[in-house]
Amino acid sequence: MTGQLSFPRQHARTQRFSLGAPRSFGVSPDGSRVVFLRSRTGTDRANVLWVLDLDTGREYPAADPVVLLGGADEELSAEERARRERSREGSAGVVGYAVDGAVELAAFALSGRLWVAELRSGTARELPVPGPVADPRPSPDGRHVAYVAGGALRVVAAEGGADRALAEPENSTTTWGLAEFVAAEEMHRLRGFWWSPDSDALLAARADDAPVQRWWIADPAHPAAAPAEVAYPAAGTPNATVSLALLGLDGTRTDIEWDRERHPYLARVHWSADGPPVLLVQSRDQRSQAYLGVDTATGATRVLHADEDPKWLELFDGVPAWTPDGRLVRIADEGGARVLVVGDRALTGPQLHVLSVLDVAEGDVLIAAAAGPEAVDPETGQAHVYRVNELGVERLSDASGRHSAVRSGEVTVMASASLDTAGTRVRVLRDGKPIADVPSYAETPVLASRARLTRAGARGIPCAVLLPTGHRAGDGPLPVLMDPYGGPHGQRVAAAHNAHLTSQWFADQGFAVVVADGRGTPHTSPAWEKAVHEDFAGVTLDDQVEALLALAEDHPLDLGRVAIRGWSYGGYLAALAVLRRPDVFHAAVAGAPVTDWRLYDTHYTERYLGMPQERPEVYARNSLVTDAGLSSPAEQTRPLMIVHGLADDNVVAAHTLRLSSALLAAGRPHEVLPLSGVTHMTPQEEVAENLLLLQVDFLKRSLGMV
Structure with a gap:
């Protein structure tokens, strides 16, 4: 299956063309x-x-x-x-x-x-x-x-x-200076200590996972090896206990105090010369959070700002921070938009959807942002770099595509990707003028993606449509492959060439590929993202169907042969599609799917679905292994291949095993492909390559294309 160099082999060998690229x-x-x-x-x-x-x-x-x-x-x-x-x-x-x-x-x-x-x-x-x-x-x-x-x-x-x-550490369950599981996996807080600006002390997180339940992940291919013990905080179960202390190089220790019963999650820590240390702490349901200033002499904290939201509060990169003149910088959802707030004033409006803060300097804040809910003629899938201050907003990225930046003083490093050119170009600017390029050694893909970005249906769902290379108008309708992620924090419709390479390869196998970013994905507005509150199964699946039917009106889509594939949340969505809408979807490949949300972690799952003890009906409605999950008539069973890495400690293999058991009990045929020694990332070259080839073979057989 791995003869001469092909896209699947090149894609795997280059780790999705990331190797050799500067970062x-x-x-x-x-x-x-x-x-x-x-x-x-x-x-x-x-x-x-x-x-x-x-x-x-x-x-x-x-x-x-x-x-x-x-x-x-x-x-x-x-x-x-x-x-x-x-x-x-x-x-x-x-x-x-x-x-x-x-x-x-x-x-x-x-x-x-x-x-x-x-x-x-x-x-x-x-x-x-x-x-x-x-x-x-x-x-x-x-x-x-x-x-x-x-x-x-x-x-x-x-x-x-x-x-x-x-x-x-006092015992085997305690660590100092490391992020606990949910902080690293879900809050994107990958560190656990922070130096003082004067270099004489550190703020250090202490995490004790003694309360966290233990799971055991074994490798069935090597039965002589002992299972790995994993402290996994599944929804509704105890989290690690996290606290914070100020540790002086002189040996002193000052414990930092805040109401950890009310706000147990330590989501962000910022310490710069422009103000006292700032903590961002959240309640377990993530509907309440507080920005706390720390008194380093006593360890006491005071509330600088507090937020409440009836659904949940998002976390963002680059905030909180201080301006040089001592004003708090944060990102907030206000007036239906996601805005940059400095001090008590919002400096952006509904024309922008702020993604992150890139740098805070004397006189301005550098941000990354997409089109907001009131943007005029919004550009689908684009993200730009903006300079913001009290005088207004200035866009610094000059070409269409997706851009990000790192800045210090007069020098900015701008990374830019476009829909038409492979890879990412990195330029160094001084006072806004290019002075150097940072070359990339990434390989050029053996194929070129030809994604057409559009918006579909009454909701204007962001979509990418990819047809086989050389396809001509009038060639007739094509079998359809929906290729979504479809869930929170997973934007797939991006104005970047490499983002669509795998979808283009599937298109070149004879499919019309549709990537649809429905509600719940990070686009346009807080309302778009928060529409999935307590309803993964209904909202995300409905939007895939709406996008498909709307695009069929002006694209060569054969609605009698529709397949869907995905990984992680996309795997959940793919399995959901054939189980609940077999009238629309005729085959699916579900990779590492979350099938029972009670088995997924606290910070992610409870944000959207609440506590399983308090909302069991919500978990049942969104599960694939309950009666609600298998709601379609058994005679409408569609071909389903489930793929799972047995070493996955994020979406554990129990998800697939429980779904397979439920399908078997219901008399529904399906295929399971277990991957020995593979985690959630599938980094192994041969595995990654052959997974693509096996999926194509399964989908073609299932849709009668061979």
């Missing part, structure tokens, strides 16, 4: 250096830490893992593997780094060991410390490096020596 940018405050990660080729998994000298134009490596390890294979601890799974990190080498305030010193973990790189000279050295090391971070003054090892938060001099623990 994780940092800019020195003096505007002289840009730091980033990039592997040396489009098939090399090992990232190198690079420096671009903007004064000379010279690009040089500051840390090459092949050189540092002497060609030896990288060794990862179980904790590091878990961290990479949470962040969906599939590459190797230097996968992350942190810098001091001047961007002179970088620290990173490699093969469980602690390394620092002098960025001006391009030299790296190891600091001998206890390991395995996780998440090393230099102090702002560059004199120390803090890191986590063995559940303890430790600090070492940047020159080496004087290594010591600032906080050590």
Whole structure:
């Protein structure tokens, strides 16, 4: 199945064309250096830490893992593997780094060991410390490096020596300085400690997962191996207990106090020279949150701002933060729009849908935003970079597509993707004028995506339509493949070429492929996203059907042969489609589907569906394994292939096993493809390649195309 180079093999080998592409940018405050990660080729998994000298134009490596390890294979601890799974990190080498305030010193973990790189000279050295090391971070003054090892938060001099623990775990269930499962998986808080601006103390999270229930994930292909113990906080069950302390380098400790009964989730921590530390804490139902200012002398907190929402409150990258003049920066849902708020004033309106804050500086805030609910002639799938202040809003990204940026002082690194060109272009701007490009070594795909972005139905559902390469008008209707994610935080309809490569490959196998981002996906307005409150099954499936029927009016879609595929939430949606709407959908491939929401984690599931003990009818209505889930007549059974990695610790294999049991009990034929040793990411090259080929074979057989 893997003869000459094909798109499935290239797609797998290049990790979706991410290898060789520059990422994780940092800019020195003096505007002289840009730091980033990039592997040396489009098939090399090992990232190198690079420096671009903007004064000379010279690009040089500051840390090459092949050189540092002497060609030896990288060794990862179980904790590091878990961290990479949470962040969906599939590459190797230097996968992350942190810098001091001047961007002179970088620290990173490699093969469980602690390394620092002098960025001006391009030299790296190891600091001998206890390991395995996780998440090393230099102090702002560059004199120390803090890191986590063995559940303890430790600090070492940047020159080496004087290594010591600032906080050590009391028992095997406690860690200092690490994000607990739901923080890393769902809140996108991947860290657990924060340096003071004066480099003399750290705020450190203490997580105790003793209350969390234990699950056991075994590898049936290796019955002699002991199952892995996983602390998994499923919906309605206890979470880890999280607290915060201020740890001084002089050995002092001050516990930070807030009402953790009311607001148990520590969602964000910000500490800069422009104000006191700020915590963003949430209630368990995520309908209440508070921004808290911390008194570092006493550990007491005071409420800076509080929010309430009848459905839920979203979390955003880049906030909270302080402006240099001491005003709080946040993103809020106000007046039906998602807006940037500085102090007590909203600086954007309903023309924009704010996605994140990229930088806060003297005189302005840099944001990423999409078209809002009152945008004039909104551009489907686009996202732009804007400069915002009291005088107005200025768009900085000049071309159509999706853009993001990193900025420090006068220098901005702008990453831009377009619908017509493969890959992402990275430009360095000074005072808005291009001064350099950061080259990408990513491979050029062997096919070109030809997605047409449009909006469908009365609701204007964002859609991408892809037809086979060379298809001509009048060739007749084509079998349809719906290819959604379809759920929260999963935008698929994007004005970016590479986002649609897999869909184009499926189209080239003889399908008309439709990608529809219905309500619940991150588009346009808070109301669009929050329409799925307590109703995953109804809203997201209804919008797939609406988009399909509307597009059939002016596209060559054969509504008598409609299939659907998806992974994770998309897998749930695919199985849901053939089980509840067999009149519309005739076959499905469901990859790693959530089938029983009581088995998924607290922070995600309870945000949308509430507590299962309080709303059992909501969980039953949205489940695939209840009578409601199998509501269509048994005689309308449609072909269904379910695929699941047996090592998945996010959507555990029990989801697929429970669905298969329910289908068997109901007399509904189906296929199950178990993947031994595969997690939620499926990073293995052969597995990723052959999964695409097996799906095409199944779908063609199911729709009578062979």
